[in-house]
Amino acid sequence: MEQRKAIVVGAGLGGMSAAIRLSGDGYDVKVIEKNSNLGGKLNRREGKGFTFDTGPSILTMPWVLEQLFSSVHRRLEDYITVERVEPQWRTFFEDGTQLDVTSDLPTMLEEMAKVTERPNRKLTDFLSYSQDMYELCMKSFYKYSIQDLKDLKSHHKLSDLLKMDPMTTIAKSTHKQFDNKYLEQIFNYFVMYVGSNPYSAPAILNQLVYVQLGLGIHYVKGGMYQIAEGMGKLMDELRVDVQLNTPVQQLVVEGEKVVGVETEDGTVHTADVVVSNLEAIPSYRRLAPNSSKVKKETKALEKKFQPTVSGLVLLLGTDKKFENLKHHNFFFSEDPEKEFKQIFDKGVPADDPTIYIGISARSDETQAPAGKDNLFVLTHVPPLKNGKRKPIDWDAYRETVLDKLERMGMEGVRESVEYEYRFTPEDLESLYGPNGGSIYGIASDKKTNGGFKVPSKSQVYENLYFVGGSTHPGGGVPMVTLSGQLTADLIKENSTEKVT
Numbered sequence: 001m002e003q004r005k006a007i008v009v010g011a012g013l014g015g016m017s018a019a020i021r022l023s024g025d026g027y028d029v030k031v032i033e034k035n036s037n038l039g040g041k042l043n044r045r046e047g048k049g050f051t052f053d054t055g056p057s058i059l060t061m062p063w064v065l066e067q068l069f070s071s072v073h074r075r076l077e078d079y080i081t082v083e084r085v086e087p088q089w090r091t092f093f094e095d096g097t098q099l100d101v102t103s104d105l106p107t108m109l110e111e112m113a114k115v116t117e118r119p120n121r122k123l124t125d126f127l128s129y130s131q132d133m134y135e136l137c138m139k140s141f142y143k144y145s146i147q148d149l150k151d152l153k154s155h156h157k158l159s160d161l162l163k164m165d166p167m168t169t170i171a172k173s174t175h176k177q178f179d180n181k182y183l184e185q186i187f188n189y190f191v192m193y194v195g196s197n198p199y200s201a202p203a204i205l206n207q208l209v210y211v212q213l214g215l216g217i218h219y220v221k222g223g224m225y226q227i228a229e230g231m232g233k234l235m236d237e238l239r240v241d242v243q244l245n246t247p248v249q250q251l252v253v254e255g256e257k258v259v260g261v262e263t264e265d266g267t268v269h270t271a272d273v274v275v276s277n278l279e280a281i282p283s284y285r286r287l288a289p290n291s292s293k294v295k296k297e298t299k300a301l302e303k304k305f306q307p308t309v310s311g312l313v314l315l316l317g318t319d320k321k322f323e324n325l326k327h328h329n330f331f332f333s334e335d336p337e338k339e340f341k342q343i344f345d346k347g348v349p350a351d352d353p354t355i356y357i358g359i360s361a362r363s364d365e366t367q368a369p370a371g372k373d374n375l376f377v378l379t380h381v382p383p384l385k386n387g388k389r390k391p392i393d394w395d396a397y398r399e400t401v402l403d404k405l406e407r408m409g410m411e412g413v414r415e416s417v418e419y420e421y422r423f424t425p426e427d428l429e430s431l432y433g434p435n436g437g438s439i440y441g442i443a444s445d446k447k448t449n450g451g452f453k454v455p456s457k458s459q460v461y462e463n464l465y466f467v468g469g470s471t472h473p474g475g476g477v478p479m480v481t482l483s484g485q486l487t488a489d490l491i492k493e494n495s496t497e498k499v500t
Contacts, residue, residue: 003028004495007261007269009248009287010277012040012432013477014467016231017068017484018275023238024072025492030269031240032261034247039228040277040468041432041439042477048419049369050317052376053224057358058085058328060193060211061478062218065227068485072238079230081221085363088217090326091186092408094334094352100326101186103213115182126177126187126206131214133165133207137473145472145486147455165203173203185336189354192380194475195308195440197344199337202451205444219327219363227477251287251464258464261287273463273491279470280454281305281435288460297460304449307383307438308475309343310425312397314377317419321373322410327362331355331408344443347382349397355379355404372418377401383436384425394424434469440476441469456487457494465491 006022008015011033023029037043041055062082069076076082087100087107099111105123112119140155165173170191174184188198190208220226235242252260252268260270276283284298332354333339339350358376361368368374379401381392405413425437434441444451453472458464467483469475474483 004273005030005271006273006275006491007032007271008275008277008467009261009283010034010040010433010468011038011242011244012277012468012480013042013227013231014469014471014480014484014487015040015275015277016228016235017481018277018465018467018488019240019484020068020072020231020234020238021485021488022273022275022491023235023240025488027273029238029240030271031235031242032246032248032263032269033242033244035431036245037228038232038242038244039225041428041434042224042228044223044225045315045421047421048317050315050372050374050419051223051360051367052315052374052421053358053360054313054315054376054423056224056477057360057376058193059218059220059224059227059477060208061215063215064478064482064485068481069234071485072234074234074237076230079233080226082218083221083363084216085219085327087326088212089186089328089330090324092329092331093182093185094332094408097182099182099186101213103216105213108213112183116178116180122178122183126174127210127213129173129177130206130208130210133204134210134214137204137207142473142482143486145456145490147452147457147472165206168203170198170201170203170205173206174198185332186330188336189330189332191444192309193440194444194479195380195438196444197340199340200344200447201444204451217328219360221364223360223364223367224477248287251283251289251461253289253461257462258458271463273465273495275465275467275487275491277466277468278433279435279438279441279468280458280466281470282433283466284460286433293460301454305442305454305470306445306448307434307436308440308443308469309380310383310428310437311423311439312349312379312381312394312401312425313423314375314398314401315419315421315423316373316375316377316413316417317368318373318375318413318416319418320412320416321371322359322375322413324409325357325359325362325373327359329357329359331357331404343380343382347385349379349381349392349400351400352404353379353381353401355401357405377405380439381425383438384429385436392424394422398422438469441471441474441480444474456483456490 006027087102089101356378429437
């Protein structure tokens with residue numbers, strides 16, 4: 001019997017993960033990537049002795065990577081070295097309050113005692129609630145490709161579904177637990193791992209608190225880009241055919257079936273299954289035939305699945321070290337409710353944004369010259385709106401960001417910059433193709449989509465599947481890597497059904 005062929009469009013973590021699994025399942029796999037390197041948004045930039053991870057800077061749930069490598073009889077530790085980071089975050093508030101977030105519970109309680117009485121009970125209860133949510137997800141969300149509530153119900157009893165706190169948002173549950181502006185702001189911000197609004201995201205995402213405090217956050221020695229390099233090496237060993245610098249022009253369709261792809265140079269690559277690592281909405285917009293069925297599906301998806309936030313990223317190499325900063329730092333806004341309202345409801349950058357700064361040189365001195373810092377500065381901003389929004393003056397917004405950092409203790413940051421590079425939502429969209437320059441795929445919203453994602457199996461064409469942040473289980477390194485594995489499971493399940 002002839003070996004079945006699979007084509008993966010895009011070599012982001014979701015695409016590479018699917019390619020590895022499909023190869024393990026016996027497919028002859030070809031990965032076609034428009035850029036000159038693997039990794040998608042997980043990328044790297046170097047200059048003047050500084051090295052920056054330009055995408056994800058925090059690794060959670062490393063078991064997802066371990067599971068991927070072991071599925072093809074390899075050990076993750078033979079490819080990359082994963083190290084735990086402590087303290088996990090250093091957080092700064094406008095009134096001068098400073099708290100470290102750590103998985104060392106006695107130290108975390110000491111930090112919380114700076115702003116609240118009886119922190120022990122509050123943290124223990126919240127961690128227990130968060131762990132319950134995570135364990136419920138381990139039974140279903142992280143195990144199967146789930147499309148909707150019907151799918152979810154098939155894996156859980158009613159009592160389980162009620163424990164997921166379905167009527168509550170993140171912000172309501174943290175307020176009920178802590179009733180403390182500092183702790184609510186910290187714990188609400190965990191949902192930014194998936195780029196969603198805590199005031200509208202479902203409470204099930206509070207599990208991210210356990211993911212971080214219980215399972216830890218990690219860094220990969222030599223930079224996060226080593227994850228892409230490790231997967232690339234593994235694909236080489238599995239003889240996956242990787243074609244870089246090869247943009248895909250369109251899907252090749254026969255009737256209701258996708259039978260391959262055509263690249264910009266006119267080459268047609270045939271396949272039994274096509275997996276798109278380009279998000280579902282852009283895939284339909286750019287690669288699918290312009291049929292009424294495709295238009296109808298795209299419109300329905302656009303209504304239900306809004307893109308997550310995008311970002312203004314500043315890579316700053318400084319001629320000095322900012323000693324008060326740790327590996328991961330958050331400079332919080334004065335009024336988080338106003339901040340999220342501006343970004344998510346009004347679609348404008350916040351006047352007073354929360355700013356994340358990652359300094360990988362704190363954990364890995366190879367990333368910056370001695371006595372200097374490599375600052376990865378990320379400020380979340382609204383996604384692009386298909387040309388319906390007036391252009392944002394990114395030069396002016398850079399000044400807003402630097403003004404805030406100077407005000408909150410990073411005196412002299414402007415003058416210290418000796419290397420700078422910038423990414424805007426427009427850059428993210430043109431480089432990697434996500435809807436609106438979104439960083440994390442689809443925003444989880446209790447009202448519009450109940451926290452569910454775009455189905456991984458195309459509702460329009462046979463043999464077409466999706467992976468990445470817009471599909472189940474969502475955005476972030478572990479989730480998109482898991483999406484590749486769960487979609488491969490779905491393909492296996494569907495091909496078995498066809499045979500039987």
